[in-house]
Amino acid sequence: MGKLERHATIADVAALAGVSVGTASKALNGRGSLREETRMRVREAARQLSFEANAGARSLHSGRTYTVGMITTDTIGRFSIPVLMGAEDALGAGEMSVFLCDGRDDPIREQYYVKTLLSRRVDGMIVTGRRTEARAPIGANLPVPVVYAFISSADPGDCSVVPDEAGGARKAVEHLLAVGRTRIAHITGPEHHNSARVRAAAATERLAEDGLSLVAPPLFGGWSEVWGRQAVGILLAGRTEFDAVFCGSDQIARGVCDALRAAGRRVPQDVALIGFDNWDVMTEACQPPLTSIDLDLEGLGRSAAQMLLAAINGSPSPGRHAHPCRLVVRESTVRESTTVPLP
Incomplete structure (x- = not known):
């Protein structure tokens, strides 16, 4: 009978990367103030060793589930899908999973999803939609941080990331x-x-x-x-x-x-x-x-997710945050031979 294959541990990853176990853990979980070169070295060591962090163990150790809920009212997806893609880019670096819920502009359905996400012990929520005007907060005194993306909360104490x-x-x-x-x-x-x-x-x-x-x-x-x-x-x-x-x-x-x-x-x-x-x-x-x-919706989604991660880690950013738009020049304003300075 062959010997059972031994799975790599966080200590093995740390040894290969030449860092402490604590530093390796922070690098893989997206926490702490580490140099990007250190994070990349740890992740490369984890890849070489086929190391997979145990999500259950991480949850028991930190009290977190490494999941985020995202509630949208944009049934078409014209705005929410790019925001979601940007958010997943940012959350993926911290190995966070995203639950997407379609509220369909129905307050009852929306509250059902809030309760469902809280029962799943998500670490935070992102709320988005197709309108840019302020909306009523999704809940009062929720036990997890909430960030509004593309749309904004009518409560100035909430964190909202909106296009400028x-x-x-x-x-x-x-x-x-x-x-x-x-x-x-x-x-x-x-x-x-x-x-x-x-x-x-x-x-x-x-x-x-x-x-x-x-x-x-x-x-x-x-x-x-x-x-x-x-x-x-x-x-x-x-x-x-x-x-x-x-x-x-x-x-x-x-x-x-x-x-x-x-x-x-x-x-x-x-x-x-x-x-x-x-x-x-x-x-x-x-x-x-x-x-x-x-509108740089993917960039806006990344910014919203980064602010949510910061809030989860104890550094909230209340208020309305304007995300810059960018000019994309094509032939309807400039003939091909013309050079125009970009603002």
């Missing part, structure tokens, strides 16, 4: 100014929608800093291509002179581009066009490809 939509709108206007456009129109979504109001206000304020204003009051409508086409018709019927259009979403921009082409206006030669969200389905289908503001 005002900063993104400013970047859009600054880019149009950089390519020499000064007669800018703004077409966006419903006025009751928080994102539409924030983006329109920021665009107006940024133009005012240069002594400029929009060529017409912001055109509020729907988040659709149909509205984009209708809004161009309104501008043209009013004989409004414009050399650029900043759109509150990529869907609107796609409709605007179609309407401009039908009216004999060339993009970007006659009218520079920029969208918001950097949704590849729209930006790549647009002709020419659409310049847009990217």
